[in-house]
Amino acid sequence: MYELSVKSHFDAAHSLRGYDGECCELHGHTWDVEVTVAGNTLDEVGIVYDFKDLKAGLADVLAPYDHAHLNEVAPFDEMNATAENLARVIYESMAQRVPDGIDVVEVAVWESPIARIAYRP
DSSP, rough: OOOEEEEEEEEEOOOOOOOSGGGOOOEEEEEEEEEEESOOOOTSSOSSSSSHHHHHHHHHHHHTTTTEGGSSSSSTTTOOOOHHHHHHHHHHHHHHTTTOOOOEEEEEEEETTTTEEEEEE
């Protein structure tokens, strides 16, 4: 099994509905996002999945969130814009973009350099 990961980031604000604490107020983060995919088979060049394609897919998934108020962007206009939900939504979007034979293993989201959440199915 081969695993490869790419990392990107975006800047966005959010507020946590129903949260008893400061994070219920509008605030922002530079969100770092790492996607890890895996596969067993190498192509004729010896690549399991091209880093370029994984980076492009992640950029497409993150584009609607960049410099946005997440609570106003679907699906977070109806779902709480927690890091946990963000990781799962990004996972689901990435899983639809990778070809057969490649599995998304994990999506990790950092709200800060010291706070990370990961989603694995």
